[in-house]
Amino acid sequence: MTWRTGIAILSFFALVGVIQYPRIAEFIRELPEAEKTVAVPDYQIAAPGNLGTPSSDSGQSNTRSVLESELTADDLKLLALDYLNKDRQLHGLAPLTMGDNTAAQLHADDMVAGRYLGHWWRDGRKPYMVYSETGGTSYASENAARTGFSDAEYFELCSVRDVSCDHVSPPEDVQRLHHAMVYDDASSEWRHRDNILNPGHSKVNIGIAFTEHFLALVQHFEGGDITAARAPWFNGSVLTIRADLNEPDLSIFPTVQVHYEEAPVERTTVEIEQFTSYCVGGGFSSECGEPIVQIVPPPRAGSRYLNLPESVIVADSWVVSGGDIEITADLGKFARQPGVYTTTLFKDSGDGVSGDLVLQLSTVR
Numbered sequence: 001m002t003w004r005t006g007i008a009i010l011s012f013f014a015l016v017g018v019i020q021y022p023r024i025a026e027f028i029r030e031l032p033e034a035e036k037t038v039a040v041p042d043y044q045i046a047a048p049g050n051l052g053t054p055s056s057d058s059g060q061s062n063t064r065s066v067l068e069s070e071l072t073a074d075d076l077k078l079l080a081l082d083y084l085n086k087d088r089q090l091h092g093l094a095p096l097t098m099g100d101n102t103a104a105q106l107h108a109d110d111m112v113a114g115r116y117l118g119h120w121w122r123d124g125r126k127p128y129m130v131y132s133e134t135g136g137t138s139y140a141s142e143n144a145a146r147t148g149f150s151d152a153e154y155f156e157l158c159s160v161r162d163v164s165c166d167h168v169s170p171p172e173d174v175q176r177l178h179h180a181m182v183y184d185d186a187s188s189e190w191r192h193r194d195n196i197l198n199p200g201h202s203k204v205n206i207g208i209a210f211t212e213h214f215l216a217l218v219q220h221f222e223g224g225d226i227t228a229a230r231a232p233w234f235n236g237s238v239l240t241i242r243a244d245l246n247e248p249d250l251s252i253f254p255t256v257q258v259h260y261e262e263a264p265v266e267r268t269t270v271e272i273e274q275f276t277s278y279c280v281g282g283g284f285s286s287e288c289g290e291p292i293v294q295i296v297p298p299p300r301a302g303s304r305y306l307n308l309p310e311s312v313i314v315a316d317s318w319v320v321s322g323g324d325i326e327i328t329a330d331l332g333k334f335a336r337q338p339g340v341y342t343t344t345l346f347k348d349s350g351d352g353v354s355g356d357l358v359l360q361l362s363t364v365r
Contacts, residue, residue: 010256077206082179099203103130104220111216115150118272124264132362137227139360140220143192145177148214168215177217189264200356225250231361233342241327250347256295259342286352338365
């Protein structure tokens with residue numbers, strides 16, 4: 001007899017829940033020995049209203065068709081990209097292109113190696129940290145999902161006599177996971193869906209890894225309005241941010257946020273799975289930490305700032321010229337601790353309101 005675990009999904013920014021389909025472990029244990037039967041949960045999820053979906057079983061065929069035995073890792077990623085872009089097309093959004101950053105794949109590999117679901121690597125790093133370390137140029141907004149059995153689940157459920165546990169089916173599982181994120185995300189307040197359908201994203205880095213009984217899918221969405229050749233860096237306590245503005249009319253919100261976190265330390269999978277969301281700052285918690293410092297442009301000639309809070313400092317220079325932006329600021333006492341400093345820039349929506357995220361990169365000191 002066969003049984004498969006459900007799927008669980010996580011996404012970026014705080015207060016995001018986990019979707020976990022019902023388990024039937026208790027049901028298995030209560031069955032009389034002679035009648036032991038294991039059911040396979042129904043994973044069909046209906047799309048809402050009149051919206052079609054390439055990840056439904058309605059007979060639509062909007063993606064390439066290949067035999068599972070012929071699938072490579074790149075084939076699976078292209079299937080996943082097709083699902084993303086079909087749903088974006090249905091909502092009038094521009095398609096995503098495949099990025100070349102490796103952080104999403106590294107995270108999928110780590111989740112499979114540890115048989116867990118979470119936004120932290122087992123070495124304690126968060127997605128934006130690894131994205132920055134692997135050459136990221138804008139930001140990484142993560143969705144993470146898995147299906148199959150953790151080691152504990154496999155031992156508890158699949159070692160029972162007369163019970164066999166299904167192998168994962170990578171193309172089908174990638175399809176189901178995508179479908180759940182877009183069409184069955186109410187328990188997470190539709191944040192996975194919002195991430196997939198964010199008009200500010202232009203690229204996605206996809207990580208897929210699997211064994212016979214476990215599959216992990218990770219999506220890192222990127223922007224394209226700003227690209228940084230390197231992460232912001234320190235010279236002593238002076239922070240430098242340098243990037244290209246790819247949109248000529250883009251206006252940067254005149255405040256840079258800098259978050260600080262202590263250097264990551266190794267975490268157990270049990271510790272990681274206690275959190276169903278993550279946020280910038282806040283360390284090993286789902287809380288969003290407050291910026292340790294905010295940087296504002298130098299005042300215009302003939303003017304000055306009045307009564308700035310201690311945690312707001314004036315940049316030494318703030319230059320936007322010829323499609324380039326360069327900001328330097330001496331963080332002084334705010335840059336004394338070793339650890340991870342994450343710099344965040346936003347669009348300027350006007351009237352003193354910050355807009356979409358455009359740059360979020362970390363620097364280890």
